[in-house]
Amino acid sequence: MDINSLKKLLGSDCLITDKNKMRSYLxxxxxxxxxxxxxxxxxKTVEQVQAIVKWANKNKTPLIPQGGNTGLVGGQVPxxxxxxxxxxxxxxxVRSNNENVNHITVxxxxxxxxxxxxxxxNGRIFPLTIASQGSAQIGGILATNAGGSQVLAYGNARQLCLGLEAVLADGSIYNGLTSLKKDNTGYDLNNLIIGSEGTLAIITAATLKLFPAPTSYETAxxxxxSPKIAHELFLQIQKTAGNSLTAFELIPYFGLEIQLKHNMLENDPSAGFSPWYALVEISHLNQDKPNLLEGILExxxxxxxxxxxxxxxxxxxERxxxxxFREQMSECQNKEGASIKHDVSVPINKVSExxxxxxxxxAKIDKNIRPCPFGHMGDGNIHFNFSQPMGGNPKDFMTTAPKIHDAIYDIVIKLNGSISAEHGIGQLKKELLAKTKDKQxxxxxxxxxxxxxxxNILNPKKIFL
Ligand SMILES: Cc1cc2nc3c(=O)[nH]c(=O)nc-3n(C[C@H](O)[C@H](O)[C@H](O)COP(=O)(O)OP(=O)(O)OC[C@H]3O[C@@H](n4cnc5c(N)ncnc54)[C@H](O)[C@@H]3O)c2cc1C
Structure with a gap:
């Protein structure tokens, strides 16, 4: 096909074909x-996105939308x-940002x-918070239905989006940029596109919910x-704090041990050794109950x-x-050699199981493998990771990955969980999806x-085999 015709359509400053210059996007x-x-x-414009999609349809050329390129399942690369x-x-x-309303269109x-x-x-927050937020873009966030550490109170990307604008696979525009909270007029197309990982449409704009900014936090x-006790504590705090409980994260001692060992923390944030820790945060909108968390913990x-x-x-x-400490959990494992990771969820009352x-x-595969399960306990979402045996060979450890994956995913399925809680399917989990998703x-x-x-122009060979 004639790529020069696309160059003519867009202008040469909008198209890179030099292999070396392409590398960072791959x-x-x-x-x-x-x-x-x-x-x-x-x-540079929505019209140009439309022109590319129309050209791609005519020339039967596959397209991949890419945002900040922080996705962890290979959805954004070929x-x-x-x-x-x-x-x-x-x-x-920013298409609209009005001080008097609790939404923004970007x-x-x-x-x-x-x-x-x-x-x-504007004295508000957009509460979705993830460690990759400096690079991750709104389009990518919505295409992956990203989560993060505040899902407990505010929901994931899906719950934070009121409206969408997207270029469909034939190059036409879907304008669903509503700010309505209530709109029961047939199928919810915004929610079909959210989480579709660039396989159904290219998101070009979104109307997002904003919330009043908390005035103070209590963090402990x-x-x-044990994780079982963590669940008990979670229920106890939620019963009293309700929606002001904005984070409940579980972290094993192993995480603290390696962060201290590799000097990754200015100070030890804990009050001493414990097999597990819960990072708990309550966000206050006023000073009515300033010591709410302290009282519940007492x-x-x-x-x-x-x-x-x-x-x-x-x-x-200190906060x-x-x-x-929590946000360095993924990174700190790299300092201990190879690791094998799973982003899974189960009903909250099954997390300890x-x-x-x-x-x-x-442990039955190799008792020296070091477990590192951590994450969003309050959402039932655990990053069930394993570090290689101390001093072992990383390559040898990685040969056990298929066995480890099978063992963990079997348990997740048995507990009626999900094989991908946050990161999506992309290329990484498409075989697993085909094996585990309900056939219908x-x-x-x-x-x-x-x-x-x-x-099949939009992101082929992603999600599906
Ligand atoms: C350090 C780190 C921490 C992370 N923490 C979390 C976390 O806590 N929670 C979480 O959920 N994820 C997390 N992620 C994963 C990742 O950041 C999210 O999936 C994020 O939403 C991806 O956004 P992005 O703009 O980088 O998208 P990309 O990586 O560029 O793309 C991701 C997918 O979205 C599609 N896409 C991108 N833009 C568009 C668009 N405009 N229209 C249609 N499709 C599009 C791509 O085709 C691809 O399938 C983390 C990643 C890193 C590296």
Whole structure:
């Protein structure tokens, strides 16, 4: 096909075909997928996105939407080698930002961090928070239905989006940029596109919900005997704090041990050794109950749910140190050699079973493998990771990955959980999805894809085999 005709259509400054210049768009964060691309298109307007999609349909050329390139399942990089990657970063305008309303309309290429900053200027928050927020863009966030550490109170990307604008696979525009809270007029197309990982449409803009900014936080790192006790404590806090409980994260001692060993923390955020910790945060909108968390923890101590080793942040610096500890959990494992990871969820009351069964199953494969399950306990979402045996050979450890994956995913399925809680399917989990998803659900998903994208132009070989 004649790529020059696309160059003419867009202008040469919007199309990269030089292999060396393309490289940075082809590598994803975990460097697991290695394919070339036909070209990189960098449109500046929605009309240019439409022109690319129309051209691609005519020339039967596959397209991949790419935002901040922080996705962890290879959805944003090529699977075939002859795709054109569409970079959305230049669609980064704020379309409307009115001080008197609790929503904002922005283009897909705005980063999550930039969106936070704009909301903050109006005394509000856009509460979705993830460690990749400096690069991840609104389009990518919605295409993956991203989660993060505040889902407990505010929901994931899906719950935070009121309206969408997207270019469909034939190049036409879907304008669903509503700010309505209530709209029961047939199928919910916004929610079909959210989480579709660039396989149904290219998101170009979104109307997002904003919330009043909390006036203060109570943050604690609570020593916990076991994940079962963590669940008890979670219920106890939720019963009293309701929606002001904005985070409940579970972290094993192993995480603290390696962060201290590799000097990753300015100060030890804990009040002493414990096999597990819960990072708990309550966000206050006013000063009515300033010591709410402290009171609940005292009661839990009296009821012997928790012991005494609780550290309550006394300053913003201490709070930040606790969150740094949590946010460094993925990174710190890299310092201990190879790791094998699973982003899974189960009903919240099954998290302790998941962890116990998973640790036991992997110990049977090799008792020296070091479990590192951590994450969004309050959402039933655990990053069930394993570090290689100390001093072992990383390559040898990685040969056990298929066995470890099978063992963990079998348990997740048994507990009625999900094989992908946050990161999606992309290329990484498409075989697993084919094996584990309800057959009728998968067939319906494929029928939707074929109807909306009959030429299979948008992100082929992602989600589906
Ligand atoms: C350090 C780190 C921490 C992370 N923490 C979390 C976390 O806590 N929770 C979580 O959920 N995820 C997390 N992620 C994963 C990742 O950041 C999210 O999936 C994020 O939403 C991806 O946004 P992005 O703009 O980088 O999208 P990309 O990586 O560029 O793309 C991801 C997918 O979305 C599609 N896409 C991108 N833009 C568009 C668009 N405009 N229209 C249609 N499709 C599009 C792509 O084709 C691809 O399938 C983390 C990643 C890293 C590296």
């Amino acid at each position: 590598d994803e964060p975990r460097k697991r997928f290695h394919q070339s691309a036909l070209a990189i298109a960098i449109p 699977a075939l080698g002859d795709e054109i990657i569409i970079i959305l970063k230049k669609l980064n305008k 283009e897909a290429g705005l980063t999550l961090q930039e969106t936070h900053q704009i909301a903050e200027k 790192l609570v020593a916990i005997e 009661k839990s101590y009296e009821q012997k749910i928790i012991g005494g080793a609780t550290s309550i942040a006394q300053s913003e610096i 930040e140190n606790m969150w740094t 998941l962890i116990e069964m998973g640790i036991n199953a992997i 659900a998968l067939a319906t998903m494929k029928a939707i894809k074929t109807t909306l994208d009959p030429n």
